[in-house]
Amino acid sequence: TQLLEQSPQFLSIQEGENLTVYCNSSSVFSSLQWYRQEPGEGPVLLVTVVTGGEVKKLKRLTFQFGDARKDSSLHITAAQPGDTGLYLCARPPGNQFYFGTGTSLTVIP
Amino acid sequence: ETGVTQSPTHLIKTRGQQVTLRCSSQSGHNTVSWYQQALGQGPQFIFQYYREEENGRGNFPPRFSGLQFPNYSSELNVNALELDDSALYLCASSLDASGFTDTQYFGPGTRLTVL
Numbered sequence: 001t002q003l004l005e006q007s008p009q010f011l012s013i014q015e016g017e018n019l020t021v022y023c024n025s026s027s028v029f030s031s032l033q034w035y036r037q038e039p040g041e042g043p044v045l046l047v048t049v050v051t052g053g054e055v056k057k058l059k060r061l062t063f064q065f066g067d068a069r070k071d072s073s074l075h076i077t078a079a080q081p082g083d084t085g086l087y088l089c090a091r092p093p094g095n096q097f098y099f100g101t102g103t104s105l106t107v108i109p
Numbered sequence: 110e111t112g113v114t115q116s117p118t119h120l121i122k123t124r125g126q127q128v129t130l131r132c133s134s135q136s137g138h139n140t141v142s143w144y145q146q147a148l149g150q151g152p153q154f155i156f157q158y159y160r161e162e163e164n165g166r167g168n169f170p171p172r173f174s175g176l177q178f179p180n181y182s183s184e185l186n187v188n189a190l191e192l193d194d195s196a197l198y199l200c201a202s203s204l205d206a207s208g209f210t211d212t213q214y215f216g217p218g219t220r221l222t223v224l
Contacts, residue, residue, distance in 0.1 A: 004151075042113070042199050042215025043152070088151050096165045097142060097213065099151035 003027060004089055004100035012106045013079055021074045021103045023089035029069050035099075037086040043099075079107045113202050113216035121222045122190050130185040130219045132200035140164070141183040142213065143175060144199040152199055158183055159205070187221075195223045 007022045023032070031050045035043035047056050049065035049072060056063045060083075062075040076083055084107050089100040114133045122128050134141050140159045144152035154167035158177035172188040181202070187194060197220050201213035 006151075041217050042201070044215070045212055048212075086149070090151075092213075096157070096167065097144075097154050099144075099153070102149065102151040104149055 003098050004091060006087075006089060006100040006103050008103060009101065010104050010106075012108065015080060015107055015109050016078050019076050019079060019105070021076075021087050021105070023072045023074075023100050025070055025091070027070065027091075029065075029091050031092060032065060032069075032072050033090045033092060034063055034072070034074055035088040035090060037088060038084075043086075043088055076105075079105075081107045081109050083107050113200060113214050115198075115200055115216035115219050117219060118217070119220045119222075121224065123224050124190055124192060126190050127186065127188045128190060128221060130187075130198050130200075130221070132183045132185070132202075132216055134181045134183070134202035135214050138202035138204055138214070139181050140203045140205055141177055141181065142201045142203070143183070143185045144201065145169075145194075146197040146199055146218070148197075155185070190223045192223050195221060197221075 003025055005024050013019055031048055033048045034046045036046055037043040047063045049063055052069045053067045054065040060077045064073045087103045091098045113135050116131045142157040143155040145155055146152040155169050155173055156166040156175055157164045161177045174186045177183045197218040199215055199218045201215045203213045
């Protein structure tokens with residue numbers, strides 16, 4: 001059972017376009033993490049958000065945690081081919097770790 | 110500092126066989142978690158080991174078992190392999206098992222194919 005639903009599932013865009021990926025749950029999170037996974041590799045942590053309403057920026061990536069701490073979004077500005085990968089949100093509740101369903105992003109040069 | 114390593118990289122087995130996958134944790138990490146990832150989907154939590162004891166388990170049958178050794182390396186064993194066990198198996202190490210914001214470091218995974 002996936003506790004975290006991500007949308008869209010697949011996204012194919014041209015280099016230079018902007019995009020937003022969403023992560024939703026019916027439960028409240030104590031914190032939420034975003035990962036990127038490239039083919040043949042394990043997921044790599046991008047950011048952790050903890051406070052409702054929090055916004056964090058990582059170069060062209062902007063992460064937002066919903067005010068109610070039940071959802072989050074990842075916005076990429078001026079996407080580049082190097083942004084291609086599987087984007088995963090994850091809820092780390094102590095000794096278990098729940099990943100979202102994933103968004104597969106392809107940026108076409 | 111050595112990252113998380115996994116072996117083998119790829120593995121092909123037949124239905125009914127048994128398999129052992131191995132993981133070496135990042136230096137100084139005492140917690141390891143294992144995940145199963147189907148193609149294009151998010152990883153599914155199998156179990157976590159903290160200081161050689163199982164510390165949490167996901168919705169996987171008992172034929173999925175594990176070990177963590179005193180040097181904090183780990184094994185994932187799967188008995189009576191089924192076709193649906195074909196997946197990428199990831200291990201991840203972290204400094205401890207408690208933190209809500211704890212960072213996990215993932216290995217590159219073992220691609221298991223069951224024929």
